[in-house]
Amino acid sequence: MRNLTLLTDLYQLTMMNGYFQENIHEDIVVFDMFFRKNPCNGGYTIVCGIEQLVDYINNLKFKDEDIKYLESLNLFSKNFLDFLRDFKFTGDIYSVEEGSVMFPNEPIIRVKAPLYQAQLIETTLLNIINFQSLIATKASRVCFAAQGNPVLEFGLRRAQGPDAGIYGARAAIIGGCSGTANVLAGKMFNIPIVGTHAHSWVQKFDSEIESFRAYANVYPNKALLLVDTYDVLNSGVPNAIKVFNELKEKGYKPLGIRIDSGDLEYVSKEARKMLDNAGFEDVSIVASNDLDEYKILNLKSLGAKINSWGVGTKLITSSDCPALGGVYKLCASEENGKLVPKIKISEDPEKITNPGYKKVIRIYNKHNKAEADLILLHDEVIDTNKNLTVFHPIYTWKKKTFKEYYVKELLKPLFLNGKCLHERKSVMDIREYTKNELNTLWPQYRRIDSPEEYKVDLSKKLWELKTNMLNEKKQK
């Protein structure tokens, strides 16, 4: 397991040293992680990377060489550096379950810990959760566009470094992909891996037909042939059909063809006709080449004859929105043994934080559809025997009352007093959990273009606290 203790912004360490000098480093504080916008103007976000966050926290330790490096910066007191030698996370972390569907502005991770500890972990917590959540969400959009066809993650060569390839593949599977080409990710996470051959295989042989024969010879049960090295319809597909016939005679069942360039609509339709006419109605047509949810949606609407989608660059980088802007904001700080709410104000109203030690509940109707989320102060209780009225935090006249409903509390303990309570789940189990989560959403929140905005409201008590704090700060 990698030790990423120094993977942090320098200001976390300068602040930690400052708090230490001021002797307030052990003050208990609460930070919320949340994001302000769903990726790709979408209607939801799948939270992913919790397991890697747990590993990161469990492996926090400043090694001798780390301390020596920090010493060399001439920024930190000797006392502080000695103090770091015994660093151990001793706080509480609550988080939503990995694979959960979440929405803007609600806490998805809540850290309550001594100030210096909560500060150190900010950067890597955000790094891990922002990236994996981004890719899981993107994958879920691509799979939605593919309308049940398998989507395969092919992006490693264009991923932003090795980790992006590895953890991006993990997140893509959780978001709904059926497999990845990434072998190391397959080994690490026990997820399905896929792959056949490249253009270079075809080029290596004297002719395309020889290359196809050789491939079918080695993998008679897995003959999926790449048909666009020279000319799909005049060479690739006719050659593939010859080899499929040879396989059929020997009693094997060919799998399909892959097209990686050109006019995917026209070529897939023509190839389908040629395959069908040759009696290969069952073999698949796999398409790749710069695909994303928008291109797949378009090809689907045009009736392209594609059964399976290989998606590379645009999935593994989430190319039209390559970052989830998750933030980590101080919302409470202990003073004389009591948690006092804190707020960050901004000229930009969207950047004002929700103060206080909070929790989040999801409100479901009796058909198990999610109707709204509500952010409350930590000690508030909902009596589900009574009607529940929620209101929009800005347009407060927008109200909704729930009569038959039940609620779930979304934040669950990952660490309590530094003790890890996280139970590992397989990636395929998390994938299943995500699938169920997505099924609790009404379709209008899932659509790719201009989805409805899911309700995330504040309890009356929290709304009043926030309004009062804003009025007070702005009077000064």
Next chain:
Amino acid sequence: MRNLTLLTDLYQLTMMNGYFQENIHEDIVVFDMFFRKNPCNGGYTIVCGIEQLVDYINNLKFKDEDIKYLESLNLFSKNFLDFLRDFKFTGDIYSVEEGSVMFPNEPIIRVKAPLYQAQLIETTLLNIINFQSLIATKASRVCFAAQGNPVLEFGLRRAQGPDAGIYGARAAIIGGCSGTANVLAGKMFNIPIVGTHAHSWVQKFDSEIESFRAYANVYPNKALLLVDTYDVLNSGVPNAIKVFNELKEKGYKPLGIRIDSGDLEYVSKEARKMLDNAGFEDVSIVASNDLDEYKILNLKSLGAKINSWGVGTKLITSSDCPALGGVYKLCASEENGKLVPKIKISEDPEKITNPGYKKVIRIYNKHNKAEADLILLHDEVIDTNKNLTVFHPIYTWKKKTFKEYYVKELLKPLFLNGKCLHERKSVMDIREYTKNELNTLWPQYRRIDSPEEYKVDLSKKLWELKTNMLNEKKQK
């Protein structure tokens, strides 16, 4: 050092097994790595990541657990898996020097190796070089826009995983950034790290002025204060000035203020006036908040009073073009001891490859400005005593003749017969090399919007080979 041997696409392994079964796996082949477009519609690309590529190659080894995993896939023959146990890279790799400025369609890395070896390394070679080259290039664009002001890399929390943060910081420095906030990158690569405090520092204290005083108390020589937690002009700057005066009385020199939100043009101009009026003409104004080369260019053109630029998300992800599309294509294959050129054809003319075992030279004028690059067959010789005429590979009537010129061969050996010849350089030395490289470019290739296209031509011999091969393949 991490062993990334399994970090590859599954099809590399299925092809390797196929070649092994066909007993052609030891055939010597040549692959070129090149890209087809510069990032962000720019005029050049900085090649970066060569050192990590070398580490990757040097650490290639299939461990027992890797073999066991591959066995579990039921795809590979026992012989092949045994063969992998002794895998070692024994080929040649030529590459441009790290930090070089390169252009579309020219080989930047050339691999000549037994087929099975050349195939295995494709994916991770591309992964490493694509990402770091992307970020180095993006950083260079941002620094160009900042017109000599320091640019600081602040993106770790939004980077696409830990590696993207670490190697992205390295690449950003090579591309011209003055520092990074990433502590681990600072330690690993001995590069400058920077950072002061966050909004949470200000929130933690009862008032902004107390937080500033506490910071100045701990870091009297490094007082750079974040002034936008509550209200920049009505609270942040006046409080900073008070604390700067207190520092001045004690004989310290304050460093500056940082603004992380709001109207950077207006606020920086007003803050500058306030600071100047208080006698702090020397202190810096650092700006951050969703910056990139376009926003910096705009703020510069409006006369914003900003001395230093913190750039996060949009640099570390290269958000408007989050992938460099580098590819790795078979260009020659040994047959009876002779390298035979290979070509990949596509309906899309841009995707047709340059066949043959090739090299690249750069043509400089006597003022050391780069005038054009020329791709030649490996055994071609340029006699620089004679005039040299180059021509456009598509619009062949576009010609240029060089009279007083000299040439440099760009590809240099990294590995010969598996032996590593790479000499490590410090990141700061590579950064200096890149700076010199950029100085060899005429300004029209460096501008951010609509740069001129740098000439990359084919030698007559190579052009004829390609044209003949295309005619021949298309006749069939």
